[in-house]
Each structure stands twice: as structure tokens, then as C-alpha cells.
Amino acid sequence: MPRILLLLIVTGLAAAACGAKSDPRDVSRAGRSTGDIALSSDTTAVAARVTHGATLASILRAHHVVASDVAEIVSKVAAVFDLRKVRVNQPYRLTQTTSGAVRGFEYEIDGDRFLRVGRSDENALVATVAPIPKTRSVEIVSEQIDRRAPSLVAALDAAGETIDLTLALAEIFAGEIDFNTEVQPGDRFQLAVEKQYRDDHRFAGYGPVLAAEFVNAGRRVRAVRFTPDGGSPGYFDERGVSMKRFLLASPLKFQPVVTSGFSRHRFHPILRESRAHLGVDYRAPAGSPVVAVADGVVLSAGMSGGSGRLVHLRHANGLESEYLHLSSIAVRAGTPVRQGEIIGRVGSTGLATAPHLDFRLKKNGAFINPVTAHRRMPPSDPVPASEMSAFTLVRDRAFERLANGAAVSAARRANN
Numbered sequence: 001m002p003r004i005l006l007l008l009i010v011t012g013l014a015a016a017a018c019g020a021k022s023d024p025r026d027v028s029r030a031g032r033s034t035g036d037i038a039l040s041s042d043t044t045a046v047a048a049r050v051t052h053g054a055t056l057a058s059i060l061r062a063h064h065v066v067a068s069d070v071a072e073i074v075s076k077v078a079a080v081f082d083l084r085k086v087r088v089n090q091p092y093r094l095t096q097t098t099s100g101a102v103r104g105f106e107y108e109i110d111g112d113r114f115l116r117v118g119r120s121d122e123n124a125l126v127a128t129v130a131p132i133p134k135t136r137s138v139e140i141v142s143e144q145i146d147r148r149a150p151s152l153v154a155a156l157d158a159a160g161e162t163i164d165l166t167l168a169l170a171e172i173f174a175g176e177i178d179f180n181t182e183v184q185p186g187d188r189f190q191l192a193v194e195k196q197y198r199d200d201h202r203f204a205g206y207g208p209v210l211a212a213e214f215v216n217a218g219r220r221v222r223a224v225r226f227t228p229d230g231g232s233p234g235y236f237d238e239r240g241v242s243m244k245r246f247l248l249a250s251p252l253k254f255q256p257v258v259t260s261g262f263s264r265h266r267f268h269p270i271l272r273e274s275r276a277h278l279g280v281d282y283r284a285p286a287g288s289p290v291v292a293v294a295d296g297v298v299l300s301a302g303m304s305g306g307s308g309r310l311v312h313l314r315h316a317n318g319l320e321s322e323y324l325h326l327s328s329i330a331v332r333a334g335t336p337v338r339q340g341e342i343i344g345r346v347g348s349t350g351l352a353t354a355p356h357l358d359f360r361l362k363k364n365g366a367f368i369n370p371v372t373a374h375r376r377m378p379p380s381d382p383v384p385a386s387e388m389s390a391f392t393l394v395r396d397r398a399f400e401r402l403a404n405g406a407a408v409s410a411a412r413r414a415n416n
Contacts, residue, residue: 043103045095052088056107059092066100069125073102073117076127081115108132111205134196134204140405141165144188152179155189165193168209170253171340172235175245175379176221177214178371179253189214192401208233211398224398228387238399240383240391246316247374248293248339251323251359252282252346278367279322279360286355288346290323292337293361293370301329301343307358308350311343318365324358325349 046063054062056077060070077083092107102125105117109129117127141159149155156166169191170179177183194207211224212235223243227233235243296315304310309326327347331337348355361370383391 042098043095044098045093047091047093050086050088050090050092050107054086054088056083056086060094060102060105063094063096064100065094065096065102069100069102072125073105073127076125077115077117080127080129081109085109132204133199135199136194136196136207138192138210138401139195140190140192140402142188142190142405144186145183146185150185152183162206165206165209167253168193168206169212169214172209172212172223172243173214173221174248174250174253174340175243176249177216178249178374182216184217187214187216190402190405192398192405211402213399213402222399224395226383226387226391226394228384229390234380236383236391236395238395240388242380242382244339244380245374246294246377246380247319247361247370248291249374250282251290251293251321252284252288252357253291279324279358280370282346282357282359284346284355284357286327286346286348288357289342290326290344290346290357291340292343293321293359294319294339296321296337298331298333298335298337298343300333301331302333304350306351308352309344309347310350313337313343318363320362320365322358322360322362324360325352325356327355 050059057070057074060073065073074083086107090108092105094105095103097103102117103119105115107115109115112132113129114132115127115129117125120126141156141161143149143155143159145151145155149158152170153163153166156162156169169189173179189212191212192210194210196204196207198204208225211222213220213222215221222238223235224238225233226236237243290311292313294313294315296313299312299314299320301311302309304324307322307324309324309329311323311326311329311331313321313323315321323344325347326344326349329344331341331343337343346355346357359370361368361373363373
């Protein structure tokens with residue numbers, strides 16, 4: 001009898017020890033936090049991120065998944081997803097039995113999709129790519145340029161927003177405001193933007209900006225998003241005039257500083273002599289994206305002596321643009337490009353003392369000042385006359401929303 005009693009005590013202690021290592025309540029809580037059901041006692045779950053150099057097969061093997069399941073999962077996943085696109089630091093979650101059989105596997109492809117592997121009613125492994133569930137809401141963002149936030153990037157960062165919204169706003173007003181040179185203390189802006197959230201209330205990105213207002217040096221510029229019947233969405237001012245011009249104000253999104261303007265006589269910092277500077281120099285961090293200022297075709301893309309890596313584009317109306325001293329080039333000669341498309345990145349190749357972009361513009365073969373040329377460019381097509389009633393309705397609702405948001409922001413600042 002004492003030996004039986006001792007055996008019972010030892011068995012109880014072993015069970016307690018196992019419970020300390022894997023508390024079923026912890027697994028259940030983890031399941032509820034992600035919307036999963038509670039796991040059975042013979043199932044374990046692990047959540048981790050892809051490490052450098054890992055593949056789907058190596059991930060599964062690292063968690064001791066049985067070889068037959070590894071082979072089958074890789075085969076099924078390859079039919080719906082490019083396995084070469086498994087990216088480092090992306091999250092995944094694996095549930096499996098204690099014997100190594102997979103119950104489920106999820107991998108986050110990007111902010112919008114995830115890969116899911118599960119079991120069918122017949123217990124066969126099935127792989128699918130599904131959208132990440134999200135909720136959407138329209139929110140008002142309001143900020144101003146001042147000493148605390150002296151740039152568009154800093155102002156939106158102070159408002160708790162990300163660089164993606166900064167780029168979106170800069171693109172909307174690119175035809176009206178040069179964010180490289182014209183933003184100054186006292187400027188203010190507000191916008192209505194769709195924000196997306198996951199089911200666990202985590203921010204999951206931005207939808208479109210629906211309306212925006214920017215007060216620059218006392219001049220108010222407003223834009224509203226509108227989609228003509230059968231057309232593509234675009235941004236228009238109060239009168240229905242397109243915000244998009246033939247040329248962008250700058251081949252850089254925002255933030256760079258003009259270090260040298262268009263001039264027929266400039267002292268060259270390397271050659272130490274006076275010579276014409278037939279473009280505009282923008283100081284910007286190495287690697288900053290450089291975009292095409294208008295639709296066009298690539299005439300050349302490669303090394304060009306003292307100009308370093310250079311991209312030369314031809315546009316309509318006898319215009320050509322050149323982008324000098326690039327660190328890398330993203331286009332090839334003969335290919336078409338769209339306005340705003342990345343064609344290269346800022347560098348210091350050729351005769352350059354520091355990373356910057358030398359941007360040049362030609363009209364009928366002669367170099368012209370890019371800054372003044374942009375200001376003379378007409379806007380794109382306006383809202384069609386047949387669509388003005390629909391546009392007016394959208395515009396009035398959007399600007400009313402902005403006005404209400406401005407009132408709320410003003411009251412909040414007054415209370416603070």
C-alpha cells in the first residue's frame with residue numbers, strides 16, 4: 001500500500017510539472033486574442049517571425065513538423081503563393097499536435113493578405129490566400145507648420161500619422177505647392193482620410209484621402225476626391241479643375257532643400273570655375289526616391305561622365321527632363337513611364353560633393369528653368385460638365401466634414 005500511495009504522489013507531481021510548462025488556459029487566452037478557438041490538450045501553438053534566410057520548409061522543420069506534412073504543405077502553398085516571396089520579419093502562427101502533425105498555419109504576406117493552411121473535413125491539408133479582415137472609418141487629421149514641426153513630415157508625425165499619409169498629401173498638392181521650397185511656419189492643413197483597422201483594433205493602413213485643405217503663405221488650396229462616371233478617381237479644386245498638372249512641382253516628394261537654382265553663371269564647387277547651371281540642385285538623403293515629373297519615354301538611362309548616373313526622359317509638347325547624379329536607376333531606355341513613377345534614387349555619382357539631385361528641363365531642345373516652367377503649365381482635364389451636379393454634391397459634403405473637423409480641433413486646442 002505505501003508503494004501504491006508513493007506512485008500516486010509521484011504521478012500527481014509529474015502532472016503538476018507538465019501543467020507548469022504548458023498551461024492550457026494560456027493557450028486558450030492566446031486563441032481568444034486572435035479570434036481562434038481554444039486548443040485541445042494535444043495541440044501546441046507558436047507565434048513567431050520569419051528569420052533571415054528562412055524558407056517555408058525550414059520554418060516547418062524548425063518546429064519539428066512531420067516530414068510528410070512539410071512536403072505536402074510546401075506543395076499546396078506553391079500552387080497559391082510564390083514561395084520565393086516569404087519575407088524576413090513577417091509574422092506567422094503554427095498549431096500542431098504533439099506528434100508534429102499540422103493543424104493550422106498562417107503567414108502574413110503583407111498588410112492586406114495572409115496565407116492560411118488548414119485541414120478540410122476529410123483531414124486533407126488545404127492552402128488559401130485570404131484578405132486580412134479590416135474595419136474602415138473616415139477621420140479628420142489637422143496640423144500646422146511651426147518651430148515644433150517645421151516640415152510636412154514633422155507635422156504629420158506630431159499628429160501621430162505615418163510617412164504614407166505624408167506622401168499621399170504631398171502628391172495631391174504637388175501641382176500647386178512645392179513642398180521642397182514653399183512650406184513655411186504658419187502654414188496649416190487638414191484632411192479627411194479613410195483609416196483601416198484590424199479586428200484587434202490595430203492600425204492597418206490608409207485608404208484614400210477624401211478631401212484636403214492646405215493654407216500656404218495665406219493662400220488656401222483645397223482638393224476633393226471625385227470619380228467621374230466611367231472614369232478614374234482624381235483630385236479637383238472647388239470649381240472642378242484638376243489638381244494634377246502636366247508637370248509635377250518637383251521630382252522629389254518633399255523635404256529636400258534647393259542648394260543651387262537655374263543660372264547661366266555659377267561657380268562650380270569641383271571644377272572651380274564659373275559655368276552655366278542649367279537645372280535645379282536639390283539636397284536630399286542618399287537613396288531618396290526620384291520620380292518622373294510627367295508621363296514620358298526613357299531616352300537613356302546609365303552613366304554619363306560628370307553627370308554620374310543619369311535618366312533622360314522625353315515628354316509631350318517638346319519637353320524633356322534629366323535627372324543627374326543618381327545612386328541607382330530603376331528604368332531602362334525605351335520604356336514608358338508614368339508621372340510620379342520612381343525612376344531612380346538620389347546619389348552623388350559623377351562630379352558631386354554630396355548626395356543631391358540635379359534636375360533639368362528642356363523645351364524644344366533648349367534648357368529652361370524648371371521652377372518657372374511648372375508654374376506656367378495648365379492643369380489636366382476638369383470634371384466633365386455632365387458630372388458637375390454629382391461633383392458638387394460630393395464636394396459640399398467633403399468640405400462640410402472638414403469644416404466640422406476644424407471646429408473640433410480648434411475647441412480641443414482652446415481647452416488645452
